[in-house]
Amino acid sequence: MKIERLVERIEGEATLVLDTSGDGSIRFAEIVFPHFRGMERILERKEALDALAITPRVCGICGHAHLIATVKAMESCYENAGYRLEVSPKAHAIRNLTLALEIVQNHFKWFYLTLLPSVPGFEKTDDSSILIVHKAASLCAKAIAHLAGQWPHTSYAIPGGVMCDPTNLELLQVESILHSLGGIFETKLLKMPLEESVHMASAERLFESEGDLPELMRRIKSLKWERLGQSHDRFIVLGDHLLGPSGKALRTRISSVDPDAIDEEEPTPVQGHKNHAKVVRYRGDFYETGPLARAMVLKDPLVRGMRRRYKDASLTRIAARMLETAKLLVRCKTILKEIDLSQPSYIEPPVRLSDIDSVRGFGAVEAARGSLTHTVHLRRGKIARYCIVTPTQWNLAGGTVQRPGIAQKALIGLPDETAAEFVFRSFDVCSVCTTQ
């Protein structure tokens, strides 16, 4: 039987087309992204730096990651053209901070607003949780605003640094917000000091702890869902990030990545539906990206332990993501302390982009949902071609029955539609990014 299930609450809309057997279990799944804006085409023929104002508007949730990807792509244009471009450690630190805070707000919201309502027994997230998660998200946005002016859609970073020149006062404000965010994590998600969450290495301990995260994990176990959502066990991290370097993991074997091995295919219609999501692979294979991939490449002991037991199931994905939130919060505090305000915010690049004849640049960033890459071809400072590959494109790439994509593999064999929606949401899908 063919079932079409519309999925909302994912920033835009997607349709899950499920092919089910007589008992309701899922034989095959395809995902349709029906919306399209044409961002890559809009960028063509525009001035290089116009991209800084346009790409953040690809997405309302991870727009900042798009900005940083654009900046990195432009900066790599300089390097590829043989110029040395300097960015001060201060500017790096500020970019990393705002990027990390964007990830934190996303993880908080994903957990309470997207994931919880898809787990039977948690459908009705209580009002106080909703208020607290909005408070957390709003705190993140405020912290970003102190450094970047506003959130969403800031364009404060530029090739060569950042535009802001914060004083100790702004840094103090951000520190105080980080403290409050840590408090929310400690009192809601995992009831123990943040430093303890970060160093926890045993999955048993996590299961036995108090807080909404372990409670959800226990619920998943009691539903016998703990092994649902296993996929190819192949992970990719294309950008260096706050917690570690890029790399890929085949099961537990870690190796380096080569951006030239990424290939993107034009979208094809799915079951007669117009579909705008491009398919992306690494050397012909589908790879999972996101917090779980980052933890695997980092050899995080707890997540590796979870993977040993449950493989790359949705449960492992959830734990990896929420523990990443704690790690980012702790790391942000350290970075903040290390900022040396006497350093310049911006160092003028040696030439203008319009002085470079023809050049290609590549920028990779780890966004909330995984690796985000921008590739730009510039001719005399004008954009000749722009290519955006988003995390959801990796995770939701459509394959065939014989060679399914990441989410497809995770969905095949699930007992019913409810489980399918849970597994689907565990990837944190963003429709607006996927099709741009």
Next chain:
Amino acid sequence: MTDKREAVKKLFTEKSARVDTNRGDIYYQRLYAQCKKRLEELKKLEPLGNKVELSEVLSDEGYDRRDFMKWVSATTAMLMLPSFFEPLVAEAAEVMNRVPVIWLELQDCAGNTEALLRSDGPKIDEIILDIISLEFNETIMVAAGHQAEEQLHDAMETFKGKYLLFVEGAIPTAMNGNYGTIGPSGETFEEHLVRIAEHAAALVAVGTCATFGGVPAAAPNPTGAVGVMDIVRGKPIINIPACPANPANMVGVILHYVLTGQVPELDSLLRPKFAFGYRIHDNCERRAHFDAGEFVEEWGDEGAKNNFCLYKVGCKGPMTFNNCSIIRYNESVNWPVGVGHGCIGCSEPDFWDKYAYERPMADANIKAPTGGVEKTVDEFGLGVLTATAVGIGIHAAASALAGKKSDEGEA
């Protein structure tokens, strides 16, 4: 479509975008009486759904009346009402749950929903979540798929002719609208919008995509994206452009509607004058540096460290009508100019092609609302003196044109 777009551009250069901040006692007293009557009627209605009352939420969350009244004062001022309206604004906030709101997301990035969710003011989170009766919003509601469609249908039926329809995102019209379809029936965004708009009391286009097509409409506009006012006819439409639109202005529009039962006074681009009646430049915290001829010449220079004017690094504040310089973003924490990032004119039509980025205004080929094409400060070649002259020139023109359309107020 090109004709329409040209017409919009023409409108933009018209001289109606001026606001009259003082209409005299007689006007305000009449308005006061009107609002009072309207609020009395609203108070007789039951709150919608099982929404709680504002006062309960306030005390539950440990906020006192004083915090609330601070927010009320700020909001009254933002709506450009005299301070004796404050008790009415407070009452209006308390009966906001009598006005149903349906929120549609079309060709967008969900950025405005995001902005609304972390809206400003001491109690706005609560006001948004518990007081505004948000009957339908795809991104944040729990229901999905067919269930969501049913919920939308119910909301439309129950509140026929009464709901405010907020629209986020542009409408793609190329390829028969096939660049964006929605819901289980797969209707196009245009069909969806027209169907739901039919029984709305008024439409509020939120963000630059819904108002003017926004970034999706940037050249070469691959999907033929247009704004709500290009599609919907015969309904009051309020445009709240900016990318993202400022939540304070969204709440302001709802409050105004609750208070008066009417749409606020609009300019020729259908933007509420209380928010878009003056330029970023008019109230910019760096304005004194413009007048003194102190400019950031390059990012990171001494000027940047001293918060000098960003005009020469491409700030479009003098051309952009919006109130960011007063109400800022993210609970008034900051705004782009506050971190040394010039305004990109994100609330103006065509900003994505004409205003966005670094090019100073003259190079960006923008037609000034005052009629002439501006020159950069350097092109005048006199530096300090001329800069001041330009500033005064703009001001003089603005005051000369003020109050042109003011007799079309809410009365």
